[in-house]
Amino acid sequence: MRNEKEIKLQIQELVKEYYKTFHAQTHVFHEGDKINYSGRVYDEQELLNLVDAALEFWLTSGHYVQEFEKGLSDFLNVRHCSLVNSGSSANLCAFMALTSPQLKERQIKKGDEVIAVAAAFPTTVAPIIQYGAVPVFIDVTIPEYNIDISKLEQAWSEKTKAVFLAHTLGNPFDLQYIRDFCDKYQLWLIEDNCDALGSKYYYNGEWHMTGTIGDLSTYSFYPPHHITLGEGGAVCTNNTQLYRLVNSFRDWGRDCWCASGVDDTCKHRYTQQFGELPYGYDHKYVYSHFGYNLKSTDMQASVGCAQLKKLPGFVMARKENWAYLKERLKDVSDHIILPEAVKNSDPSWFGFLMTVKENAGFTRDDFVQFLEERNIQTRLLFSGNYIKHPCFDELRSSGTGYRVVGGLENTDRIMRDSFWIGVYPGMNKAKLDYMIAAIKEFINNL
Numbered sequence: 001m002r003n004e005k006e007i008k009l010q011i012q013e014l015v016k017e018y019y020k021t022f023h024a025q026t027h028v029f030h031e032g033d034k035i036n037y038s039g040r041v042y043d044e045q046e047l048l049n050l051v052d053a054a055l056e057f058w059l060t061s062g063h064y065v066q067e068f069e070k071g072l073s074d075f076l077n078v079r080h081c082s083l084v085n086s087g088s089s090a091n092l093c094a095f096m097a098l099t100s101p102q103l104k105e106r107q108i109k110k111g112d113e114v115i116a117v118a119a120a121f122p123t124t125v126a127p128i129i130q131y132g133a134v135p136v137f138i139d140v141t142i143p144e145y146n147i148d149i150s151k152l153e154q155a156w157s158e159k160t161k162a163v164f165l166a167h168t169l170g171n172p173f174d175l176q177y178i179r180d181f182c183d184k185y186q187l188w189l190i191e192d193n194c195d196a197l198g199s200k201y202y203y204n205g206e207w208h209m210t211g212t213i214g215d216l217s218t219y220s221f222y223p224p225h226h227i228t229l230g231e232g233g234a235v236c237t238n239n240t241q242l243y244r245l246v247n248s249f250r251d252w253g254r255d256c257w258c259a260s261g262v263d264d265t266c267k268h269r270y271t272q273q274f275g276e277l278p279y280g281y282d283h284k285y286v287y288s289h290f291g292y293n294l295k296s297t298d299m300q301a302s303v304g305c306a307q308l309k310k311l312p313g314f315v316m317a318r319k320e321n322w323a324y325l326k327e328r329l330k331d332v333s334d335h336i337i338l339p340e341a342v343k344n345s346d347p348s349w350f351g352f353l354m355t356v357k358e359n360a361g362f363t364r365d366d367f368v369q370f371l372e373e374r375n376i377q378t379r380l381l382f383s384g385n386y387i388k389h390p391c392f393d394e395l396r397s398s399g400t401g402y403r404v405v406g407g408l409e410n411t412d413r414i415m416r417d418s419f420w421i422g423v424y425p426g427m428n429k430a431k432l433d434y435m436i437a438a439i440k441e442f443i444n445n446l
């Protein structure tokens, strides 16, 4: 009879053959092939890891999760990483951690205010509203598509407790100004880094990864993102108290921080007093928060471990593809506003975002339709103006639950005139050239 190692080796050989036969991505582009805005880029290693996790059959969070958390922390140079099941869950856990009574006077309470933008991904803002805090929306600038920092002082009030913003499509917001602003008023800063993994910002005289300057940062590993686990997300922080709070909200609200399947890490499992429980109540079943279960699995993390090794190459490809488009689209800048990196930043781009100029002679919707007809996938900047969506109907009509400071002219303009195309590592020169030619064909044939 063959032993475990021999059977595993045979399975691995078959997985490699299966990958080569059915998955290996060809880079040959034929005119008319669909050009996706993003997608999974992987090789046989992702499949091998996934099969390995399946054979181990641990099913929940285990050694692959630990390896991934360590790998991502090392990449970013942060102390703590908590893997969760999506970027939206990461935003929820990060925000809810700041509502813990354990933070005393820094706790975000219902009715407190959080500075945000409405040109956002919905779940960067939704946790604020779900909890009963009040988002205070400021406009963004074009062509950076990040918060207009000149409005920050005006947005601050006695109730402001935090700033919660995404680095839009990889372009970092002004971390120097915003971190200083947060320090001045003792505010928490959450960096939604879901679209910016690998971006850098020159902060206090040194280059730092985005996601390491705020108190908490969040990540998404849904397939279009810089790396994928299928579904997945993470929260990172250098603050050990916040790390414990994030894990508590992720893991049912429990007080205990034992890893899955492990007991008595604190060595006081039966010797503590909590709330009005009997003395010595099993720490594993003590709940200090009203939590969720947002954990991820070893299957997801196993794919992530293989993806992390490719991340530096992915970041480089995204930068090169973005620069290639920017250089070759300069001659249509009479008609479209091209994107710009924020000062002091080195973005790991998520996409190439454009805004149709007011006097361009065509609409964004006509332009997008033309490109889609040529099988070039396009995307809008998420919600455009989140306040205009049906989920805001009640709040909008009652005029409660959020505030707007100054106008949202650029946010509305983005909703009307902006869209983006892909720069992911699955692009190649042929696809980029095809997109450039299609854009020029549309504009030159007006």
Ligand SMILES: Cc1ncc(COP(=O)(O)O)c(C=O)c1O
Pocket: 086, 087, 088, 089, 091, 121, 123, 124, 166, 192, 194, 195, 219, 220, 221, 222, 232, 233
């Ligand atoms: C900026 C931003 N934040 C949060 C998310 C949510 O991530 P997920 O789709 O993994 O829930 C996304 C998703 O693309 C995003 O772009």
